[in-house]
Amino acid sequence: MNFFFLLAFLFVSLCSCEVIWKHTETAAVYEDVRYVKPHNILAATKSNPPPTAQYFDVDSPTPEWSLGNKPPANLEINTDSAASRAGDRVAVAVGSYNINDPYEQYANLTLYKIEDGKEPKARWSFQVPGYCEVWTNDAVAFGGHDDSLLLFFVTRIVNNVRQPRLYLFHVASSSPLYHHDFVSTEVSEDMEVSLDGSFALLNTGKNLYIFDIVNKAILFHDIVSKKTTPMYMSISDDCRTAIYGYEIAHVMKKEGNTFKSVQNITNPGFVLTQAIISKDNHYLYVGWVDFRSSFIRIDIYELFATKPVYSYRTPQKLGKYQNWVSALKVSDDGRWAIVGCAGNTKGLHAPTVLVLEKQMGFVYNYTTQGTVFSIDLLYDSQMTDYLKFVTAGGTHHHDENKKGGEIVQFRYVNENRNKKQKK
Numbered sequence: 001m002n003f004f005f006l007l008a009f010l011f012v013s014l015c016s017c018e019v020i021w022k023h024t025e026t027a028a029v030y031e032d033v034r035y036v037k038p039h040n041i042l043a044a045t046k047s048n049p050p051p052t053a054q055y056f057d058v059d060s061p062t063p064e065w066s067l068g069n070k071p072p073a074n075l076e077i078n079t080d081s082a083a084s085r086a087g088d089r090v091a092v093a094v095g096s097y098n099i100n101d102p103y104e105q106y107a108n109l110t111l112y113k114i115e116d117g118k119e120p121k122a123r124w125s126f127q128v129p130g131y132c133e134v135w136t137n138d139a140v141a142f143g144g145h146d147d148s149l150l151l152f153f154v155t156r157i158v159n160n161v162r163q164p165r166l167y168l169f170h171v172a173s174s175s176p177l178y179h180h181d182f183v184s185t186e187v188s189e190d191m192e193v194s195l196d197g198s199f200a201l202l203n204t205g206k207n208l209y210i211f212d213i214v215n216k217a218i219l220f221h222d223i224v225s226k227k228t229t230p231m232y233m234s235i236s237d238d239c240r241t242a243i244y245g246y247e248i249a250h251v252m253k254k255e256g257n258t259f260k261s262v263q264n265i266t267n268p269g270f271v272l273t274q275a276i277i278s279k280d281n282h283y284l285y286v287g288w289v290d291f292r293s294s295f296i297r298i299d300i301y302e303l304f305a306t307k308p309v310y311s312y313r314t315p316q317k318l319g320k321y322q323n324w325v326s327a328l329k330v331s332d333d334g335r336w337a338i339v340g341c342a343g344n345t346k347g348l349h350a351p352t353v354l355v356l357e358k359q360m361g362f363v364y365n366y367t368t369q370g371t372v373f374s375i376d377l378l379y380d381s382q383m384t385d386y387l388k389f390v391t392a393g394g395t396h397h398h399d400e401n402k403k404g405g406e407i408v409q410f411r412y413v414n415e416n417r418n419k420k421q422k423k
Contacts (some may be wrong), residue, residue: 017355017364020388020409021061024369024395025051030405032080032138033392034376036087040064041409043392044081044092046373048403052079053092055114058388058409065119067092067112074099080139084147088114089171091142091150095134107132107154109140111171124174128167131157135187143197143213147171151200151213153188156181164188164204168216178216183207195237195279201244203233208244210235210259220252220259236277241303243275249286251304263304270297274325277303278334283358285337287325294323298339300358310361312354314341321397323350329375329389334358336379336412338389340372342398353391355412369406370394387412 031046041056045068052068071077078095090112097105107128112120135155143149152167164182169175182204190203193213202209210220224246233244240254249272251263267288274287284301299308314323327340337356344350351365352372370393377389388411395404 016413017366017410018413019366020059020411022409023056023061023063023407025405027403028052028405029373029394029403030392030407031373033374033390033407034083035378035388035390036083038378040087041376041390041407042081042083042090043407045079045405047076047078049077049079052077052094053081053090055090056407061407061409067120071096078134080134082140082142082150084142086147089142089147090114090120091140093134093140093152093154095132095139095154097133103131103157103160105131105133105157107134107152109150109152109167109169111150111169111174123171126152126167126169126174126176128152128154128156128165132165133157133162133187135189138191139188141191141193141200142171143168143193143200145197145214147197149177149197149213151191151193153191153202155187161185162187164202166200166202166211168213180211180218182209190233192233192235194235194239196239199235199239201233201235201242203244208233210242219257222250232272232274234275234277236281237279238281241277241281243277243284243286245272247271249275251284263306265301267297267299270295274328274339276328276330276337278330279332280334283330283334285328285330285334287328287339289324291322291324294344296323296325296341298325298337298354298356300337300356310356310358312356312362314350314354320344321399326393326398327372327375327391329377331377331379331387336377336387338375338377338391340375340391340393342371343367344397352393353408353410355389364412366408366410368393368408370396370400370404371398 027048028045032044050068051066054063054066075096080093110125111123114120133155150169163184166180167176168178186204192201200211235242242252249265252259270288286299288297296314298312300310329338339354341352343352352368353366355364372391372393374392390409396402
């Protein structure tokens with residue numbers, strides 16, 4: 001055991017993480033961020049626009065372009081955006097509501113075309129008929145094997161009753177190909193699409209659905225929990241393994257045309273808030289929180305194993321705000337995990353960014369100005385000294401309900417490898 005910790009110490013001493021740049025907004029709060037190809041970053045805000053979406057060069061904190069206009073004084077705005085894998089299209093969902101009438105809400109989806117990284121041009125726009133809200137930060141996503149389909153997950157309001165609806169479009173037209181209505185009195189809580197665009201996991205608060213995008217069919221449905229706290233869900237890039245749950249993390253495998261449960265993971269006293277399966281389908285990363293004490297725990301499993309190969313647990317709550325695992329991103333080979341946290345009050349030891357390596361465990365932490373809502377990373381397993389990651393969130397803790405957003409981009413450096421290359 002002492003030898004293991006010695007190796008970990010030597011590894012950490014030869015590696016360093018540093019901030020490349022930061023960008024802040026005084027009003028808008030960032031909710032989503034992703035690398036578009038290796039050279040650009042797309043970010044979306046969830047409230048207080050403008051902007052609703054921004055496009056950065058990875059080497060500069062100054063946006064190359066921004067979308068969104070200042071809304072009328074009587075409207076509050078929620079937004080979400082998605083980029084195609086080729087980086088040639090961006091879709092922006094905007095939900096607006098009248099602050100004087102919470103049921104007077106509207107949802108709009110606009111598809112933009114990006115050419116040579118220049119400011120995108122709108123191709124078409126669709127407004128959901130009647131009152132409707134954009135409830136989730138994952139309201140829009142590209143789907144299909146070539147990203148030719150677009151999903152829009154919203155919550156309609158009919159006679160003051162909420163009901164989730166999923167729209168499916170072809171990118172060539174603003175006319176929906178298909179829509180599906182879910183259980184009334186619930187909301188469009190969360191949506192995640194598999195990397196190849198074949199399947200979508202849909203969360204309506206108490207129900208989980210797996211939707212076959214290409215064949216327009218519900219493959220799986222489960223009532224997850226009677227609790228009101230949202231569950232978390234994730235699907236592997238090959239679309240054959242999924243994980244979801246609340247107090248129990250349910251792991252499922254695709255068999256034929258449906259998904260079947262193969263494993264249940266529990267952590268007594270803890271609740272699932274993040275989970276992700278590595279692209280090579282070998283590792284499962286799970287983020288838990290004990291809401292009674294704000295202990296955070298991150299477990300790394302070999303997929304379908306009963307015990308984790310590594311567990312990291314944060315110190316007990318130190319401030320007045322609740323901490324939890326709010327974002328998680330894993331490299332394709334499962335080696336690196338970047339963990340985003342809600343954090344706590346300033347000046348206390350509650351970092352919002354954690355870096356874990358599957359063999360050595362914890363290697364780095366950093367405290368952003370506020371809660372981290374989204375993370376993405378660039379990593380080439382053949383170049384072990386090349387790792388960049390970017391975080392997006394607020395300039396305050398989520399529970400403070402204040403304005404302002406922050407994007408931070410980091411770089412990992414393997415000092416030992418660099419020294420060898422210079423010789």
